[in-house]
Amino acid sequence: MGTILFELALTGYFIAAIIGIIDLFRGGKESSKLMIAFSAAGFVLHTAAIIYRYVAGGHLPVTSMHEAASFFAWCVVLIYFFLEFRYKIGIMGSFILPIVLLLMITAAFLPRTMAPLAPALRSHWLWIHTIFAFVSNAAFAVAFGIGTMYLLQEHYLKSKHLHGLFQRLPSLQVLDEINHKLINIGFPFLTMAIITGSLWAESAWGRFWNWDPKEVWSLITWFIYAVVLHLRLTAGWRKKRAAMLSVIGFIVVLFTFFGVNFLLKSVHTFQ
């Protein structure tokens, strides 16, 4: 049942992402309504799939790599819908839904077995810590999509390539504003994730900081976004450079999320 729901959600996102990618290359009006409809259908099914796993497992389904990637994708779609509702930028989906699709495909290839919860994870911290972590990661993921849009639009304006996609991308100011808001959400949530994580570590292992690879890479991510915010406030690094940093920042986020689990040994590694 859970598997079927997940698969159907994946199909919905798949169709939506394909529509989005096709829209990028078409000269005409985008089929954004269709794209939103399919991603909304995918989102409803995805939510059902997550609830199903939650009920079956008795805890927030973020304790296997499959669950984590799937939940990550779910958060990204949630933020995407918030933004689409607020700004109504149809073409935005073309930049965000492919990220969702990639996360979902990754999840699809990972083992879906539900293992019993390790003793260390049986805590309320699981809720608090992971929600902060996932929301911040999702905000950074969306900021990556928006940053890409900014860099593309800025390139079009500088090189005076002013037709096709240029016409359908929103103004630099709007993209910069959204990017800024996303980092303004993502950064405090990441901060909270690190703080709650170290509190949890203290209660589970008796130490706040263990120099675990995940902890280290989270800190690196935190520094990158701190730099973005700081330089935005102080001068110089707004707009284009902020967009570039939010693109680079997300690559580090991805490494922290996946790379640490696959390449390095960490307490965060899923069984």
Added chain:
Amino acid sequence: MNILVIGLNHKTASVEIRERLAFNGPKLEEGLLAIRQLKGVNEAALLSTCNRVEIYASVCDVMTAAEAVKDFISGFHDIVRPEFEKSLYVYQSEDATRHVFRVSSSLDSMIIGEPQILGQLKDAFEFALSKKTTGVILNRLMKKAISTAKRVRTETRIAENAVSISFAAVELAKKIFTELAGKSFMLLGAGEMAELAARHLINNGVTDVKVANRTYDRACELAQDFCGCAVRFEDFVHELVRTDILICSTGAPSFILFRDQMQKVMKERKHRPVFLIDISVPRNIDPEINKIDNVYLYNVDDLQEVIETNILERKKEATKAETIINEEVEKFAHWAATLDSVPVIVALRQKADDIKREEIERFRNRFPDLDKDKMEAVENLANSITNKLMHNPTVALRESAEDREMITIIIKKLYGIDGEDEE
């Protein structure tokens, strides 16, 4: 009944001919009334703009009416026919409808997609309506011309991209700043194109307006015009720190703004984006400035190129528009066909017969015991009533020539005979 369009436009006639054949001021009414009086012309409308002169008419016979109109033009404008005849186009029936729809949708305009022509066409028809020279057919044609133009506008992107320097400047500014309200603007120098663009930016909400000019008095004058303030020419670079959009159009023979100056300005404005439009020839702003982050510099050729690609885009959209127009032409032809009186007579008769038969049937059911003779008498009575009631409308439909369309429409409406696609 047939629709006739005779006219000329910027593609077929030189400006000299267009001038001579124009119906300006009082000539418009005079010409319109005279055309309506021509032999074989039942309805008429007249459009006269700087790019085209067109006569629309509903006529009995196209050839005779066309000759009559040409003779009229020759007499009215005192010009011999060979001089203007080869500039004329003559369209009839579906070609005429198509032409009117193409004109209203701005496919036949000098700049495809520019909306002025629709307003001009509306005015021409409203004028004709007020002078009572139009009737059912031209009124319907006009209504459909407007709705077709609206369809083209909403279903294609024909009018979406800017095709003038000032529109292009506003469009680009909106891609950088979203909206212009609250943005500050400086006009450096003067000139018709620059002032037009400035006015356009101000209409789009730019609030803080500054004018700088080598002659300070001229700056004050223009500033007053734009409800802005004058800036001394020496201060303009410094003033850029507080300017989001600059239009530069001075007569300076070389650059007046260099890269290192602009870099300093950008640092001072904390790298907030700035849009520089250099429409002076020779250029006044060092093109290297475009390489600075968050500075968007456009010169007159860049804007021209924007306009040209936009015109190309519009031409692409025009093919979609042609499909829409063909659909509408077909619908109109279908409607025009229902104006033919013979099918209406048949339908009218059919309707009368149906009512009669129904009523007799009902009567028979109520009085099943009635003997044959009496039943026959009742049937005869019914027959004679329907025949007498149908006689006059049938004759009117068959015989009237001049206002047959009008009568056809009225009868269809009065007797509820279907066949119209709407209303």
